[in-house]
Amino acid sequence: MTTGSPWFRASEQPGTEPIPQEHGPGPYDRAPYERASYEQGPYEQGPYDYGQQPPQPYPYPSEPGYGNGPAYGQGAPPPAAPAPQEPAYGSIPEPYEAAPEPYRAAPEPYEPTTEAYEAVREPYGATETRELPEVTEGAQEPVEPLPGPGRAERRRAAQQGRGKGRRGAAPQPGAGPGPAGDAGGRPLSRVEARRAARREAKAAKDTIGVVVGELFITLGVVMLLFVAYQLWWTNVLAGQETDQAKAKIEDTWAKGESKPDVFAPGEGFAIMYIPKLDVVVPVAEGISKPKVLDKGMVGHYGEGKLKTAMPSDKQGNFAVAGHRNTHGEPFRYINRLKPGDPIVVETQDAYYTYEMASILPQTAPSNISVIDPVPKGSGFTGPGRYITLTTCTPEFTSTYRMIVWGKLVEERPRSKGKPTALVG
Known part of the structure; x- marks a missing residue:
């Protein structure tokens, strides 16, 4: 048995054809005719081309530890392809290109030809058609009848019918058309009846609420x-009435008509001036509200037990009344008068000037002593020629009366002109 030399590979044993070299001698060969090549060895170093390992020198055969290298003087076989290596952690591998698949022709579409397939295929292609019924003008579509009453309702109706047959009882509420039943005569169930009653009660409440609201709105508008x-x-x-009355009085004076002894109720006969309050108001006979006071004029107490003196009288108390609020309100601010403030009364013959003396802020309407010839509470002690102004208090009420008194200080004929109180 012939054993191969340890200095040759299996492919380089004697009797085998040598492997041709594809590369020339490398930079690490010991001689031009020597080139080391290996499949995998421990002497990897330096960069190399893809798919090729750099040649590594092998020690001489005489060096210890050398046992699998090529024979002395023989060239090294071509390098084998390197084993695949895993890419380093964090590196990007090169894209993988899969080998193209061989061209395959697309399969031809399947064309069934069997009768069974055609029989199954026909319904999917068919289109269902329906003819619309003819519509005659004025015709109505048939209305489907409503479902009949349920079992419980039929039982209830039967019980009611038996009761009526035995005792002649009247039909129960809800058994026929009306508020408790539907239009078809179907009786309402207990829940439906309750709901209908609630709806009716709510509608009644809403109606009452609307009516009450409208009444309140109307009342508010009327009050405003x-x-x-x-x-x-x-x-x-009142301003229009007083202007007309004042013009009428002055016209009468201008005509020179004789002055009557007694004036008719509501007839104007004098003009009052309160310079501090900028008041110019006609004075009429009587204290009637519709005829005198509500027309914005001042009324003279000249009737019955309340009759008082006239300005021309040589002794007495000339008492008048007027509104404090509304209807011209000529005496609204008489509470602002102070002692010594003038009050002038003009008549057909003369000007009578009074000076304010005292005030009574509040008294009862029944206290008629305030208009006596010598008024009580005024501070006057004896007979004289006085004036009294009366009005309601507090404002916008008629609960009490306010009284202002004055004393005559000058009587001036009209022929001599206006008094100092009006000229100044």
């Missing part, structure tokens, strides 16, 4: 209109 009428429109009307 009344307040506007009292506080504003009455003053407008």
Whole structure:
């Protein structure tokens, strides 16, 4: 048995054909005719081309430890392909290109030819068609009847019918058309009846609420209109009435008509001036509200037990009344008068000038002693020629009366002109 030399590979044993060299001698060969090549060895170093290991020198055969290298003087076989290596951690591997698959022709579409397949295929291609019924003008579509009553309702109706047959009882509420039943005569169930009753009660409440709300709104509007009428429109009307009455009085004086001994109720006969309050108001006979006071004029107490003196009288108390609020409100601010403030009364013959003496802020309406010839509470001690102004208090009420007194200080004929109180 012939054993191969340890210096040759299996492919380089005697009797085998040598492997041709594809590369020339490398830079690490010991001689031009020597080139080391290996499949895998421990002497890997330096960069190399893809798929090729750099040649490594092998020691001489005489060096110890050399046992598998090529024979002395023989060239090394070509390098084998390196074993695949795993890429380093964090590196990007080169893209993998798969080998193209061989061209395959697309299969031809399957064309069934059997009768069974054609029989199955026909329904999918067919289109269902329906003819619309003819519609005659004026015709109505048939209405499907409503489902009949349920078992419980039929039982209830039967019980009601038996009761009526035995005792002649009247039909129960909800057994026929009306509020408790539907239009078809079907009786309502207990739940439906309760719901219907709730709806009716709610509708009634809503109706009552709407009516009450409308009443309140109407009442509020009426009250607002009344307040506007009292506080504003009455003053407008009273201003027109007083202007007409003043013009009429002055026209009578200008004509020189004789002065009557007694004036009729509501007839104007004098003009009052309160310079501090910028008041110019006609004075009429009587204290009637519709004829005198509501027309914006001042009324003279001249009737019955309340009759008082006239300005021309040589002794007595000339007492008058007027509104403090609304209807011209000529005496609204008489509480601002101070002792010594003038109050002038003009008549057909003369000017009578009074000076304010005292005030009584509040007294009962029944206290008529304030208009006596010598008024009580005024501070006057004896007979004289006085003036008394009365009005309601507090404002916008008629609970009490406010009294202002004055004393005559000058009587001046009209022929001599206006007094100092009016000229100044």
